[in-house]
Amino acid sequence: MTAHLSRRSLLGLVGAGAGAYLLSGCSDDASDDPDAPQTINWWHIQNTEPMLPVWAAVAQEYQGAHSNVKIEIQPLENEAFKAKLTTATQAGSPPDLFQSWGGGVLKQQVDAGLVKDLTETVAPWKDSLLPLSLEPYTVDGKIYGVPFDIGMVGFWYNKDLFAQAQITAPPATWAELLDVVRKLKAAGITPVALAGKDKWPAHFYWAYLSMRIGGLGALQQAAKDKNFETPDFVAAGERLKELVDLQPFQKGFLGAEYGSPDGQAATMGNGRAALELMGQWAPSVQASSSTSKKGLGDKLGFFPFPAVDGGKGSATEVFGGGNGFAVGKDAPPATLDFLKTLLSVDVQRRSTKTGAVLPTVKEATDAVADPNNKVVAQTLAAATGFQLYLDQAYPPAVGQQVNDSVAALVAGSKSPAQILKDITQVAKTQ
Known part of the structure; x- marks a missing residue:
């Protein structure tokens, strides 16, 4: 995602009333006096319903209670955000408060001195957060980001379309998933929606297959050894090719984006696949992308990525991540207090009630109402292992190559062995 969503609410046009949209990177009024006039430049990717108005309201409320603080919000689509942030960080001028998924990208920002160490800031309320949620934002034992959302990637399915194809239960193994695809095609139903143009959604398949076949440690060891040319990764590519060869995706998928009007989320939300x-944000983005703006409602179901027969990995190991915020090196003092507000129980509950967020604050978990989100939360709570999105966990160049290579495999332009050679070649340069 690439974040992938979240990669959460990754689409659409910026709504009115969300704040001023700056082109500069960070504010220049970082005074040590907390009562001095301060401007917080905030970039996030919750740029559509339902989270766009929530963040706008929280900012407005904070400004109302702090007359010396102005919060200028720049909501951005996922890919636009990453491109803009790269430009800002390369110039040494990050925003004051900005979206982060942690992992290798955050580590590079830490190494470059672009973000604040939040360890002492978070210490008084750290225990209010789910411990697992902080892992991607912890670098060398110090905290450099705070998560407001935590979740996992899994399969979202249309119960009505499954019933039309006489599929009575979600698949538990990869072989069963392939059978489901065949049954859907035989019933004249498009099996799978995929945003081929965005690339990051396709990498979910290869990452999960690598986990199921090689075990969670295989992905970690490959990064350490800078070598992906191993039998388990080849097997993962071959299993993915089995799916690709069934031609399961919607027409025009190679040019489809995740959040465009005819993209992956809309295809699902409109019942066309x-x-x-996708991650836990899928239902809300399906709804906001659908013609009805309601999505599938109770027709939507969820199941974890299936096991692979003979694989070393467990079906209880999950792949995903969350959304969080990092603080730019020159951010004004009020930024840290505003960040604490964003992680308050009240704001977390409000965010959770939208259905787009699974909270990281323990006391806010009672606000999870959607049945599918409850299943996701329960699956995550029972997980025996966790892997962050590869395009965030690995150094940026490696993560991008994973996305590019898997996209080439899905497009049929490269073989499983060829993509591993390409990924390894980039890994060795890092």
Whole structure:
């Protein structure tokens, strides 16, 4: 995602009333006096319903209670955000408060001295957060980001379309998933929605197959050894090719984006495909992308990525991540207090009630109402292992190559062995 969503609410046009949209990177009024006039430049990717108005309201409320603080919000689509942030960080001028998924990208920002160490700031309320949620934002034992959302990637499916194809239960193994695809095609139903143009959604398949076949440690060891040319990764590519060879995706998928009006989320939300592999934000983005703006409602179901027969990995190991915020090196003092507000129980509950967020604050978990989100939360709570999105966990160049290579495999232009050679070649340069 690439973040991938979240990669959460990754689409659409910026709504009115969300704040001023700056082109500069960071504010220049970082005074040590907390009562001095301060401007917080905030970039985030919750740029559509339902989270766009929530963040706008929280900022407005904070400004109302702090007359010396102005919060200028720049909501951005996921890919636009990453491109803009790269430009800002390369110039040494990050925003004051900005979206982060942690992992290798955050580590590079830490190494470059672009973000604040939040360890002492978070210490008084750290225990209010789910411990797992902080892991991607912890670098060398110090905290450099705070998560407001935590979740996992899994399969979202249209129950009505499954019933039309006489599929009575979600698949538990990869072989069963392939059978589901065949049954859907035989019933004249498009099996899978995929945003081929965005690339990051396709990498979910290869990452999960690598986990199921090689075990969670295989991905970690490959990064350490800078070598992906191993039998388990080849097997993961071959299993993915089995799916690709069934031609399961919607027409025009190679040019489809995740959040465009005819993209992956809209295809699912409008009932034009039976399955998508996506994170916990999927229902809300399906709804906001659908013609009705309601999505599938109770017709939508969820199941974890299936096991692979003979694989070393467990079906209880999950792949995903969350949304969080990092603080730019020159951010004014009020930024840290505003960040604490964003992680308050009240704001977390409000965010959770939208259905787009699974909270990281323990006391806010009672606000999870959607049945599918409850299943996601329960699956995550029972997980025996966790892997962050590869395009965030690995150094940026490696993560991008994973996305590019898997996209080439899905497009049929490269073989499983060829993509591993390409990924390894980039890994060795890092």
